Amino acid sequence: MSQQPINIQRLSQPVQMPDEIATFSPKVEAEIDRHLAKYPVMRSAILPLMFIVQRERGYLDPPGVSYLAKRLNLRITDIWEVATFYSMLHLKPIGKYHIQVCKTLSCKLLGSDKITQLCVKKLGIKVGEMTADGRFSLSEVECLGSCGTAPMFQINFDYHENLTAEKVDQILESLA
Amino acid sequence: MFIGAIGCEPLQLRRVHLENSRWLDVYRRNGGYEAIKKVLDTMSPDDVINEMKKSALRGRGGAGFPTGMKWSFVPKDSPKAKYVVCNADESEPGTFKDRYLMERDPHMLIEGILIAAYALGAKTNYIYTRGEYKYLIDIMDVALDEARAAGLLGNKILGSDFSCEIYTHTGAGAYICGEETALLSSLEGMRGHPRMKPPFPAISGLYASPTVVNNVETLTAVPDIIKMGGEAYQKLGTEKSGGTKLWAVSGHVNQPGVYELPMGYDDMEKFIMEDCGGIANGKQLKAVIPGGSSVYIMRADQIIGKDVRMDYEGLVAGGSMVGSGGFIVMDETVDIFESTKNLTEFYKHESCGWCTPCREGTDWLVKIFKRIENGGGRPEDAQLLLDICDNIEGKSFCPLGDAAAWPIQSAVKRFPEDFEKHLVNNSRGESKHKGELL
DSSP: OOOBOOOOOOSSOOOOOOSOOOOOOHHHHHHHHHHHTTOSBGGGGHHHHHHHHHHHHSSOOHHHHHHHHHHHTOOHHHHHHHHTTOTTOOSSOOOSEEEEEEOSHHHHHTTHHHHHHHHHHHHTOOTTOBOTTSSEEEEEESOOSOGGGOSOEEETTEEEOSOOHHHHHHHHHHHO | OEEEESSSOOSTTTTTTSTTTTSHHHHHHTTTTHHHHHHHHHOOHHHHHHHHHHHTOBOTTTTOOBHHHHHHTSOTTOOSOOEEEEEEOOOSTTOOHHHHHHHHOHHHHHHHHHHHHHHHTOSEEEEEEOGGGHHHHHHHHHHHHHHHHTTSSBSSGGGSSOOBEEEEEEOOSOGGGGSHHHHHHHHTTSOOOOOOSSSOTTTSOGGGSOEEEEEHHHHHHHHHHHHHOHHHHHHHSOSSSOSEEEEEEEESBSSOEEEEEETTEEOHHHIIIIITOSBGGGOOEEEEEBTBTTSOOEEGGGTTTSOOEESHHHHHHHTSOOTTOEEEEEETTOOHHHHHHHHHHHHHHHOOSSSHHHHHHHHHHHHHHHHIIIIIOOTTHHHHHHHHHHHHTTTSSSTHHHHHHHHHHHHHHHOHHHHHHHHHOSTTSSOTTTTSOO
């Protein structure tokens, strides 16, 4: 498939790129190439590439964003525009283990509030915060499609379902 | 959690309990990829679309639009590339059926997409999966590699002249991307904003080319429709709602799970009280949201003794909708004011911000819910909530606005007592927030 960058005519001045641009290993570059090859338009690969940058650098930091702009032949603001729309894209550092407690109705009915409170107590942080050592961060999120096995949380990409107080204890202990 | 069929032979769920059900050899040993072979050997694209029309299959993502008709809107003579996009962005609260189909029977989805691609002349196809379901994207990638290695995907599929590719794509946490035009915006690498219809995606969709967007459950029904014939599939259900439907049951039931029921399964009461094991902890039924969070909430007395038939027409007659089949059951302890507030917060969070009625309206709704919760309820608030809903419903750019309004409208009208309690029973008998704008 041909790789035609989108030709976007802009009236504004070109944005100055910061000096620092992220670099990645040949293995990661190859992974990025595989994603780009899926689409007739490069920009379509923006979300998969953002997840890769986020995985490699912890979050979408300015050098990572510059890399994406360069790689996708877009402006920095185009990257920010997309990054700020999606809740799974992080513009500031998050914990090594990012705990996302589902708070939507089915989980709520079966006690998601208690799960959040347990995490708050155990980790000593509030919802939306990160522990001082950067190990854990905690957030409440909307429906994760695990309603039949509620309550639940997702830690990074792993689903932990049918949670009980003991189970939460156990999981957090194992990661501490 | 229960996964299985009630009231019919399992169709879409018939392989989910097999060992290693996600692998190609198990799928093939159990009837897999026979439908695409039949299509390639004996059927024209029009034949496929005709079978789909006969099947009376209606889109399982929520809107319930007849699938065969949707496919027939794609112009045959268009010189542009055509696309089939599978909507696996499952994020309607209460819905978790697509997840198990992809986890346990990924090849059924691949075969369904192949048949759709053949019928529509699509060479490139995408599976748009919500970002949180990363493990499913990994499963699908493995299954796609298996299919490719076996000559079921790529060039000259099964030795025929038909070639096509399927790729996985990831979302990144946005409910709105389940709306088909927002999904296409997202797939093009933009913010997930919905687009004006018309033109419909069938004419101008992905990269402004003819595109069909179908839900996972819709596409996984396709191989069986081809194998058994559209008419036989339709007869599993009712005249206007063909086949079987997956219901994702959650909340206060003894046995939550994914239930496959024939369309037209009679009696929702029996379904809850017997098939799902009844209400948990010996409590009484209070309310059901039968089709995902966006549909009208039903009172227990609209269900008990009312023989509500579980299909598109039956549920409309019963006072709600099939929607996505996310079936949320609530017992007598639930305060419907609180459950409605929870859903309203969801819609506020997920409103994409593109159009004013939805962006501002959902924000105001949440502010009012919070004021009431904090003891500042006023008798006129129920009407105020309805007025705001009225300013959103039908006036927003995409159906998310309607989806935010319907749960509130139905809850205020059907559970007035739960609202009144909050509106008069605050600590001073009157608003603590007198004079404030909200």
